[in-house]
Amino acid sequence: VSTSVSAVRARLARVVVGLLLVLYAAISLYPFLWMVSAAFKDQREVVAGGHLIPHRPTWQTLADTWSELHFLDYFLNSLKVTGLTVVLVLAIYAAAGYAFSVLRFPGRTALYRLFMALLFVPGVTVLLPVVLLEHKLGLLGGHWGLVLPFVNGSAPLSILMLTNAFDAIPGELREAARVDGASELRIFAAVYLPLSRPVLVTIAVLTAIPTWNEYLLTRVSLNDPEQYTLPIGLQNLQSGAVQHYNVLMAGALIVVIPVILLFIAAQRYLVNGLMGAVKA
Amino acid sequence: MAVPIAPGRRRRGIRSAEAAWGYAFVAPAIVLFAVMGVYTIGYGFSLSFATWNGFTPQWHWVGLRNYADLLWASPRYAPLVHQAALHTAWVMLAVPVLTVVVAFPLAVLLNSVRRLRTVLRSVYFLPQVTSGIAVYFAWVYVLQPDGAINLLLRSLGLGGLSQPQGFLGNPATALPTLIGITVWSSVPVAMLLYLAGLQSVDPALIEAARLDGAGAWRVTRHVVWPLLRPITAIVILLALRDSLQGFQTFLIMTNGGPGNHTNVLGLQTYRLAFLSQLDPTLGLASALGWLLFLAALVLAAVNLRAMRRLT
Numbered sequence: 123v124s125t126s127v128s129a130v131r132a133r134l135a136r137v138v139v140g141l142l143l144v145l146y147a148a149i150s151l152y153p154f155l156w157m158v159s160a161a162f163k164d165q166r167e168v169v170a171g172g173h174l175i176p177h178r179p180t181w182q183t184l185a186d187t188w189s190e191l192h193f194l195d196y197f198l199n200s201l202k203v204t205g206l207t208v209v210l211v212l213a214i215y216a217a218a219g220y221a222f223s224v225l226r227f228p229g230r231t232a233l234y235r236l237f238m239a240l241l242f243v244p245g246v247t248v249l250l251p252v253v254l255l256e257h258k259l260g261l262l263g264g265h266w267g268l269v270l271p272f273v274n275g276s277a278p279l280s281i282l283m284l285t286n287a288f289d290a291i292p293g294e295l296r297e298a299a300r301v302d303g304a305s306e307l308r309i310f311a312a313v314y315l316p317l318s319r320p321v322l323v324t325i326a327v328l329t330a331i332p333t334w335n336e337y338l339l340t341r342v343s344l345n346d347p348e349q350y351t352l353p354i355g356l357q358n359l360q361s362g363a364v365q366h367y368n369v370l371m372a373g374a375l376i377v378v379i380p381v382i383l384l385f386i387a388a389q390r391y392l393v394n395g396l397m398g399a400v401k402a
Numbered sequence: 403m404a405v406p407i408a409p410g411r412r413r414r415g416i417r418s419a420e421a422a423w424g425y426a427f428v429a430p431a432i433v434l435f436a437v438m439g440v441y442t443i444g445y446g447f448s449l450s451f452a453t454w455n456g457f458t459p460q461w462h463w464v465g466l467r468n469y470a471d472l473l474w475a476s477p478r479y480a481p482l483v484h485q486a487a488l489h490t491a492w493v494m495l496a497v498p499v500l501t502v503v504v505a506f507p508l509a510v511l512l513n514s515v516r517r518l519r520t521v522l523r524s525v526y527f528l529p530q531v532t533s534g535i536a537v538y539f540a541w542v543y544v545l546q547p548d549g550a551i552n553l554l555l556r557s558l559g560l561g562g563l564s565q566p567q568g569f570l571g572n573p574a575t576a577l578p579t580l581i582g583i584t585v586w587s588s589v590p591v592a593m594l595l596y597l598a599g600l601q602s603v604d605p606a607l608i609e610a611a612r613l614d615g616a617g618a619w620r621v622t623r624h625v626v627w628p629l630l631r632p633i634t635a636i637v638i639l640l641a642l643r644d645s646l647q648g649f650q651t652f653l654i655m656t657n658g659g660p661g662n663h664t665n666v667l668g669l670q671t672y673r674l675a676f677l678s679q680l681d682p683t684l685g686l687a688s689a690l691g692w693l694l695f696l697a698a699l700v701l702a703a704v705n706l707r708a709m710r711r712l713t
Binding site: 135139140142143146147149150151152153154156157160171172174213214215217218220221222225226227228230233236237240242243244245246247248249250251252253254255270271273274277281306307310331332334335336337338342353356357360367370371373374375377378381382385386389393396397 | 417420421422423424425427428430431432434435437438439441442443445446449456504508511512514515518522523524525526527528529531532533534535536537539540541543544546548549550553586590591594595597598601618646647649650653654668671672675676684687688691692694695698699702
């Protein structure tokens with residue numbers, strides 16, 4: 123009898139655990155569900171409100187938002203800014219990580235510490251001087267004026283992760299390549315980079331996601347609608363004269379979908395990379 | 403055959419070549435950092451001792467007056483800063499505690515199931531990935547007076563909790579609501595960190611506790627929780643840092659309103675820097691930014707000491 127009681131209790135516990143997990147999944151998804159719901163409603167239905175599942179689902183809202191509001195232009199601008207930022211982050215900080223991990227040179231430790239100290243400078247503290255500097259240099263308002271500070275902002279974490287990754291590669295590989303007469307550049311490109319692909323992907327995703335969503339610097343940098351990225355395009359939808367939540371949520375969906383796809387495609391790297399960083 | 407070189411000289415030659423490569427490899431990072439980092443940090447620091455509206459050709463040097471104005475002297479700005487500091491303190495108190503309270507049990511529960519673990523982990527991580535203006539607009543939408551949250555509360559028979567002015571329109575609920583949403587976006591990383599910690603706990607320890615007759619609750623409370631204290635320290639540090647410095651949610655969802663009831667220090671800095679039109683507030687903005695930096699340093703030092711004690 124006692125075994126059957128404990129079996130019932132175990133099953134009950136499993137059901138409760140399952141319910142709690144599903145409940146938090148619902149909380150995680152809550153705003154997304156309503157975002158999708160509103161994006162597929164027409165104006166009358168979204169104003170009437172009430173139900174999650176649209177009674178007359180329509181693609182029209184998404185199609186109109188996409189075409190009439192220049193979302194294709196914003197989308198391409200976002201892609202350009204994000205792409206340039208990711209490429210530069212990988213190129214610049216992989217090289218720096220190689221130097222910090224493998225090469226011996228005077229000032230190495232001090233420079234490394236300097237980059238790590240950047241982690242403690244609040245973004246809002248440097249935001250104003252960056253804008254003023256870019257105004258002076260004529261960079262403000264263009265895409266490079268976004269890319270350069272984004273790249274610099276991701277320096278500490280990227281250098282930290284890449285230096286750790288290169289530290290884990292056995293030094294014998296480099297010695298062997300050197301005996302064969304390979305230069306540092308070649309060892310870096312042909313030995314260290316290919317062996318660190320998981321970390322490179324993790325950093326690419328960790329850089330791409332916040333860059334794609336960036337709003338604070340972008341908002342005060344861009345004035346010309348031709349340069350707008352998606353978050354600013356979305357903000358413009360809201361500040362427009364007539365505000366309709368179906369249009370706003372359609373815009374939001376357009377912003378969010380590429381990031382979700384990227385996350386699904388790369389989540390193995392992202393999750394393992396983050397979890398590996400904890401264990402280290 | 404190469405000309406024989408004395409071993410010492412040869413090693414020195416390799417070393418200086420290696421150093422040259424080293425500088426070449428860090429050069430791009432250093433150049434960018436010198437311009438975007440060092441220069442701007444120095445520029446911002448000196449601006450904190452001046453008044454300027456961004457348009458006049460000259461700065462007007464005022465020494466430490468910006469700091470005094472922010473902290474107590476100015477009848478216009480000091481009360482704003484005090485109020486924002488109070489709100490920031492609430493956020494810094496509530497967000498770390500609530501994040502741990504939600505993320506730790508969630509990770510333990512998730513770690514206890516096999517089926518759907520990966521799918522659920524992805525679902526839980528979604529708020530982190532999409533954190534930005536799009537999702538905050540979606541929250542604004544569901545928090546409207548006739549929005550989905552009020553509707554849900556009424557249909558659950560909890561109509562008394564619904565907010566006819568909207569959760570962001572009522573001064574009493576606006577700040578707690580924003581705290582809730584901040585927790586919602588900081589749970590994913592915390593949950594993942596705990597999950598990583600749980601998977602590195604030695605199963606033999608848990609087995610031993612089980613054999614001593616401890617149930618799941620007591621094992622979690624007396625074995626797992628103490629073992630994961632370093633992770634809790636990291637989670638709290640991250641949440642504290644974000645609560646001190648982050649203001650994007652506040653800017654997008656309420657812009658500090660209604661009536662400054664959700665103004666925080668980061669947002670106040672941003673407003674002084676970019677949203678004050680012709681008022682000469684740029685020096686004040688810099689000074690407030692440096693006060694935030696100081697607070698971040700103190701926090702990091704305290705946290706480091708706490709972590710040393712724990713590990």
